Amino acid sequence: MMDYATFCDEVAEFLGTDKLDPDISLLDQGLDSMRAMNLAMEWEELGIPLDFADLAQVPTLAGLWVLVEERRGS
Numbered sequence: 001m002m003d004y005a006t007f008c009d010e011v012a013e014f015l016g017t018d019k020l021d022p023d024i025s026l027l028d029q030g031l032d033s034m035r036a037m038n039l040a041m042e043w044e045e046l047g048i049p050l051d052f053a054d055l056a057q058v059p060t061l062a063g064l065w066v067l068v069e070e071r072r073g074s
Contacts, residue, residue, distance in 0.1 A: 001072075002048065004065050011061060014039055022061040031055075 012020045015030050040052040049071035
């Protein structure tokens with residue numbers, strides 16, 4: 001099971017950066033629509049319960065993690 005730090009690291013690596021601010025929109029940190037679609041597909045492969053619509057509605061790492069935790073029932 002992935003924890004919050006690993007989740008943040010995975011997204012940062014995907015975007016080719018060392019660190020992301022969890023409270024700033026990923027769109028403002030280099031995420032474009034094509035990368036968002038690819039990231040959503042990667043999450044699906046990893047069993048992370050997020051999709052492209054989630055990125056559009058909740059574009060911060062902190063907000064997305066809340067969704068992950070809710071959907072996992074944690």
